Amino acid sequence: MSRSHPLLLLTGVLIMTACALSLADSPKTYAESPQYADGKFRNPVPKPPEGFAKTLRIAWNFFFNKPAGTMPATALPVATLTRAQLLAAPDRTLWRLGHSTILLKLRGEFWLTDPVFSERASPFQWAGPKRFHAPPISIEELPPIRAVILSHDHYDHLDHAAILALAGKTETFLAPLGVGDRLVDWGVDAAKVQQLDWWQETALEGIRFVATPAQHFSGRSLSDGNSTLWASWVMIDGDTRVYFSGDTGYFDGFKTIGERFGPFDLTLLETGAYDKQWPYVHMLPEQTLQAHLDLRGRWLLPVHNGTFDLSMHAWSDPFERISAAAAQHGVSLTTPVIGTALDIRAPRADTPWWREVPELPVEAVAAGG
Template sequence: MSWLPASIRRALGLNAVDRSRTLQGSPQHDGERFRNVKPRPVEGFGKTLKIAWNVLLNKPRGTVPVGALPVDALTREHLDAAPDRSLYRLGHSTLLFKLRGQYWLTDPVFGERASPFRSMGPKRFHAPPISLEALPPLRAVILSHDHYDHLDRDTVIALAEKTAVFITTLGVGDRLIEWGIAPDKVQQYDWWSGVEIDGVRLTATPSQHFSGRSLFDGNRTLWASWVIDDGDLRVFFSGDTGYFDGFKTIGEKLGPFDVTLIETGAYDAQWPYVHMQPDETVQAHIDLRGRWLVPIHNGTFDLAMHRWQEPFERVTGVALARGVSVSTPRMGERLNLAAPHRGERWWRDVAEPAVEPSLRTSQPKA
């Protein structure tokens, strides 16, 4: 498809990337593509077409908020005044950490849409709590995989000058280099490998998912979760994943965890192997030997068939029933990683007219 304009090729992820250097020797690579520990069932074209039809043209009501979401606006002054071990949800799976006086950012997506196109695709429910320009210098950007709701090209390019290093999974770093990020700013890791930066240890750990930015490059790059170890504080960041036995292994090898940041959102019975239902999110937290659960991958984009507020209601309900401490901070609200708070049920004020009684749960206040 070399006849396509360069801008369209970039949007569809069609530009060729030489990944031979980064893929050599990876147990996760079969010579052509990356794979999960437990292979996903092969989906037929008919099922794939049906899923695409439902997602694009057969959405139920309530997948988009009926009002504005509460967002705590942030400034550079707010961040600089905050103590170490502060965490801020900026949206979806974009998380800003303050550790050892420096800033660390996961899966940055500041664009209006999680899409290869600027005028089409899932649109944000809320603005980021802080603009790209106002962000402080970043010690590292940590990337779990290359899907559009986790890796935004324009955001990465905008962050290049203020980011010391991009920590990525295998192959994803090659994309960044292709986009113009200096090679000496990019480090790529396989599962169970990582790096220590200024006393913070980052380790790529397994997840059950897939990758790709077009119809033609599926699983050409690796996906992962990440463990962030700051001495006596351990944090788990799930990226995207279905439920699998790997959570127990991660918990045994690198746990227990003070805080787990685990996806619960964009799930559906039609794709059970790549995203978790809320009860699986809670079970993953238990497998990891976590203390506090913070559900992520929700509240920013319309990526599935469920009501937009359903992940919050369901995961807090399951957590309460199983005795798991769960925190649900607003976008931009500071969370103390050393002593998390439960947070308010802020989504109920937004979604009250659309919430079914069966979705409502009670949660004791801290």
């Protein structure tokens, strides 16, 4: 396993195959990007070095020493959605569809982040992290999508089957550099794809979309690490501002984003698949809370949790820890049941629904759940 990608085995998301997925030839814009050097994209602050022995130990523990409680014993509660409900909803409504997949209704159009609808976050549907719950709505039932907004190319954020199913009903795909080339390589019409570097922006239907920095990595096989860029996104609809983190470790970029584009009405911040052993690429919940403060957010909605088993923590731990941190700092937190509608401008505090869901015994985890 490459020393530069210790999480390829850990997350279970990047189940390895020796076959590299092809990318279109690198356009000139790659070389012009400040994030691109020596044929790879990179973070401004280099990743601390990790020895092979530590990487192997973490991977071994992930696969063979999983603690109890990383999966719920039953499917999570989900509010089933219909196209009619979506069409009848008012503007500035949001629905969390699972993991980091968020549907927003803005200016009468629908916008979708990191769509993952497959049973498993994996290159194979017979192995890999399996969903805790079904999506609240199918891709077929979704209304036309004005734009899909992508943060990076990991399997739990870029679902090949979902992209192909969405291609015919989506007008635009917004992606970081290189990720758009993947889509075109998969057969998405190049005219529908816009690729952005950090701090670049575009406007659709009068809404500003800004690709902003994140501290993460990319790759879908052993041989294509960091060949595409990763990003967070700022969405500005008149006087309404939403921030979507994608995947990221905690870094000083949050303060810069907050200074340039805040305050935000709602931050959709990664809170899951974390561990003290890899804080560089995934935030601990307390770091998520600090990122929200740095961004000058008003309400916080924690995402990247409650759908896949991608770490060593209990599946409900992200909700418990972010709830405690938010209460300690007086931060307004919303944790809606998957599929329920949320008013972006006036979110609500939710009951701790996750406490009513049983946890899966460790014996079942060892047997494959």
